[in-house]
Amino acid sequence: GxxxxxxxxxxxxxxxxxxxxxxxxxxxxxxxxxxxxxxGQGLEFLIYFQxxxxxxxxxxxxxxxxxxxxxGSVSTxxxxxxxxxxxxxxxCASSKGGSGNTIYFxxxxxxxxx
Amino acid sequence: xxxxxxxxxxLSVFKGAPVELKCNYSYSGSPELFWxxxxxxxxxxxxxxxxxxxxxxxxxxxxxxGETSFHLKKxxxxxxxxxxxxxxxxxxxxxxxxxxxxxxxxxxx
Numbered sequence: 001g002x003x004x005x006x007x008x009x010x011x012x013x014x015x016x017x018x019x020x021x022x023x024x025x026x027x028x029x030x031x032x033x034x035x036x037x038x039x040g041q042g043l044e045f046l047i048y049f050q051x052x053x054x055x056x057x058x059x060x061x062x063x064x065x066x067x068x069x070x071x072g073s074v075s076t077x078x079x080x081x082x083x084x085x086x087x088x089x090x091x092c093a094s095s096k097g098g099s100g101n102t103i104y105f106x107x108x109x110x111x112x113x114x
Numbered sequence: 115x116x117x118x119x120x121x122x123x124x125l126s127v128f129k130g131a132p133v134e135l136k137c138n139y140s141y142s143g144s145p146e147l148f149w150x151x152x153x154x155x156x157x158x159x160x161x162x163x164x165x166x167x168x169x170x171x172x173x174x175x176x177x178x179x180g181e182t183s184f185h186l187k188k189x190x191x192x193x194x195x196x197x198x199x200x201x202x203x204x205x206x207x208x209x210x211x212x213x214x215x216x217x218x219x220x221x222x223x
Contacts, residue, residue: 003157031209043158043200043213056210065191099146099207100165106160 004106006092013082021077021109024092032075033095033103034067038088046090049075050097069107082113116141118203120214127191128222135186135217137175137201146204147184148211149175153197161186161199171195191221 005024013019025032034046045059049069060066064082069075079086089108095101115142127133139145149161162170164177164184175186184201198218202211 025144033210035213042215043211044209045212048208050208056208093158095209097209099204099209101209102160103209103211107157 003052004092004094006090006106006109008109009107010101010110010112012114015113016081018078018080019111021079021090021092021107021111023075023077023092023094025073025075026104027073029094029096029104030072031095031097031103032069033075033093034075034077035091035093036081036088037091037108041088043091046077064094079111082111084113087111087113116203116212118201118212118214120199120201121215122217123215124218124220126220126222127189129134129193130190133186133188133191133195133221135199135201135219137184137186139182139184139201139203141182141203143205143206145177147175147177148202148204149186150200150202150213151197151201158200168197177186191219193221193223195219196221202221 007022032049036044045068048056051072052069064080067077071076093103093105095103119138147164149160152158173188177184198216200216201214
């Protein structure tokens with residue numbers, strides 16, 4: 001595709017339910033990043049993938065959050081037992097990897113936990 | 115600690131006025147710094163990076179290692195510059211970004 005694609009664009013879920021957010025990076029981009037954008041918290045780094053491995057998971061806020069990437073392409077961010085404080089925009093980004101390469105962002109998945 | 119600070123949540127100026135969006139960073143190594151912009155209902159996109167020393171849409175930013183700052187400047191603001199601006203730091207060689215809290219720039223006619 002032309003850019004980073006994320007789905008769903010909007011998701012409303014009940015507290016306690018699990019959600020999955022999907023990211024399709026730009027073709028050929030080996031690096032993939034997940035960020036969270038929320039009011040008062042700005043943009044928080046969650047996890048970084050290089051290929052299918054995640055050398056940096058330091059931003060995942062709790063063990064309810066997990067992510068995987070398969071085939072060096074699509075990634076899924078899973079939030080288990082959602083809480084109201086999980087409400088945010090979850091942004092995915094990709095790049096050719098390493099420093100110096102431009103990071104391209106998706107439009108985000110708006111998650112609302114009610 | 116690696117940190118990026120943008121002290122202003124909102125900066126409001128009139129069209130044609132100079133603009134300076136402040137950014138300070140904390141990083142022990144040689145930093146790689148960026149400015150990203152998010153226009154209304156658009157995705158976050160790169161505006162400029164310090165290593166390129168370029169001017170994009172009339173904006174420039176100079177890295178001042180002594181003051182640990184990377185302020186974004188434009189001599190004459192335009193209404194279409196209204197957006198959210200994020201300063202970001204890339205530590206190491208993963209390309210991962212650490213963002214500031216963001217500053218909303220509002221350019222009034």
